[in-house]
Amino acid sequence: MNEISIEEAKLLGVETIHNVMENGEKRFRLVNQDGSSYIRTESSTIGAWQNSHYHKHLNEIYIVESGWIVYAELAESxxxxxxYLKSGEMVSVMPLKPHxxxxxxxxxxxxIKYGCRTVEKPDWFHSQELDRLIKPIAEKELIKMIETRIDK
Structure with missing residues (x-):
């Protein structure tokens, strides 16, 4: 087995991108030029919403390694x-679903993001409508909304 250097990977269309987001999350990305990617996200010590968005072409799978998340989705209607998703659970998101x-x-x-074979990059579009609905919901209120599902 031969190791691929960071430089060689970049020439092959794959790079790593790591960021600390405004909400304190740490994101560790492995991104391919075709739009597919893998992202490990570690939340901060304070819970927070991410930014509402949708993709025109990408599919996404969110897998909870540890802790818990709430997945929000806005239907066309x-x-x-x-x-509510806890450790070991996952949700799949189809294109054009604000989430x-x-x-x-x-x-x-x-x-895991996959299925983006388009020249439109990045395939990420803000959903202000969903943000208006959920960003005001604090963790305390969110827990009340889902408390029947949270293990005590």
Whole structure:
């Protein structure tokens, strides 16, 4: 087995991108030039919503490694769906579905993005409508909304 250097990987269309987001999350990305990627996200010690968005072409799979998240999705009809996911659970997101994630403190997720064979990059579009509905929901209120599902 031969190791591929960072420089060689970049020439092959694959690079690593790591960031600390405004909400304190740490994101560790492995990104391919075709738009597919893997992202490990580690939340901060304070829970927070990410930014609501949708993709025109990408599919996503969110996997909860540890902790818990709430997945929010906005239907075409305007109906809001909230889904509680704990360690070991996952959710799949199809293109054109406005969605967002609330990550509780000290949570780790894995996100796989695939299926983007388009010249439109990045395939990420803000959903202000979903942000207006969910960003005001604090963790305390969110827990009340889903408390029947949270293990005590």
């Amino acid at each position: 305007g109906e809001l769906t909230l889904k 967002n994630i609330y990550m509780s403190p000290s949570t780790v997720t894995h996100v």
